[in-house]
Amino acid sequence: MNSKASNLIINLNEQLNFIDLEIDNIITKSEKAVDIILKSMTNLKKIVQKNKFKSDSEEILFFKEIKPQLTSKLIYYNMIYKIEMKRPNGGNRILKKYYHNELSKLKSFFDNELEFYQYYRSGSIYLDYKYFQRGKFDIKLALDSYYFEADTSFSTSHDFKVARILANDLIQLYLENQLVMIENKDGFEKSQRKPNIKLMWTGSKVALTELLYALHSEGTFNNGAVDLKDIAEYFEQIFEIDLGQYRRAFLEIRARKSDRTKFISSLNETLLKRMDNADDII
Incomplete structure (x- = not known):
């Protein structure tokens, strides 16, 4: 099953790469990306419904590594769409404040999910059987309320949190790139200020x-x-x-x-x- 799911994600990435090259407007790009990802999500769900996992380890791999790859992209493009739609009109100072505020929201998620974040980032596996197998939810594991509304045949207690972590990495990179672009624009407007230091190649x-x-x-x-x-x-x-x-x-x-x-x-x-x-x- 996981091989079919992996091929689906490879095809999705190819489509997203094409969109990235063909569409410059970030809002239009995000709309198109979300539409394509939702179709892939439907196909991924059908794969799970029509096939059975051969083992617990295969199920854990799917919900810990494979599905979050797709879900994280959906979260990412949806969030970028919202961020850019709400972007205020104004000068560079206003935009920098806005993007820094969005970065702070990411930090809040990290603070609230610190324990699981450390578990996931450290490569730990001792709780995988609870986090990434269906029907293994434990109220003591700080479940989000969305889990109780999710399709439990296609979700575990923590696969969405992994997707949020992966998506937040991409969102952080996007926001930081926007801030760099604003800084570069400021620098250009200040008579193309030259670097304060000269870089020399000191390697061989x-x-x-x-x-x-x-x-x-x-x-x-x-x-x-x-x-x-x-x-x-x-x-x-x-x-x-x-x-x-x-x-x-x-x-x-x-x-x-x-x-x-x-x-x-x-x-x-x-x-x-x-x-x-x-x-x-x-």
């Missing part, structure tokens, strides 16, 4: 070359419509560094007998360690 040229090829391979710049040479020259200009024969350096990187992506692997490891050790959750 080989590491920068490895990053250069990785970014070009991913098509990160200009939707992939840019030559490797142009990216290299841009790096050389902004960092005031001479990469020299970077194509030859890449051949040497490719010829490494072990860990050919040494710098990229190090970045991944360092970032994961930072995520694991992060204190500021929200």
Whole structure:
């Protein structure tokens, strides 16, 4: 069953990505997204109704990881629609206050659900049999009133809370991006103020070359419509560094007998360690 559900979510993500590319207006985009997600939610429910879970672990996996992926997107686009519909008319100061207030609402949810938030984020599983199996509700587990109105054949006591956590992450990112855009607009209006510091590349040229090829391979710049040479020259200009024969350096990187992506692997490891050790959750 879970494989069918996963394929449904993959198809949904493809549709949402298409909408994201084709529609610029966030309100229109959110309306269209909600409509598509609701149809996918109906199809997901049919899958659950027509099939039985093979084991308790499969049921827990579905309600802990699979269904929240879909529900979180519904919550996200619905909330973004509401936020933008209620956005006040006014200058940047008013908009910043409005978006900061919306961020505070997310913080309130985190504070109210701290115990479960810590359980979920820590990867704990000892209460999964109560949280993510149908009919296992316990009034002592701080149930939301919506649970008693939900379809218990398609809901558990905490799958919606997981979806809220995932959705809040996306909403927080959206709000922070809006604030950054406002700050950038303020900066532009202040005669395009230059950065107070100058960034210098202090890593090795080989590491920068490895990053250069990785970014070009991913098509990160200009939707992939840019030559490797142009990216290299841009790096050389902004960092005031001479990469020299970077194509030859890449051949040497490719010829490494072990860990050919040494710098990229190090970045991944360092970032994961930072995520694991992060204190500021929200």
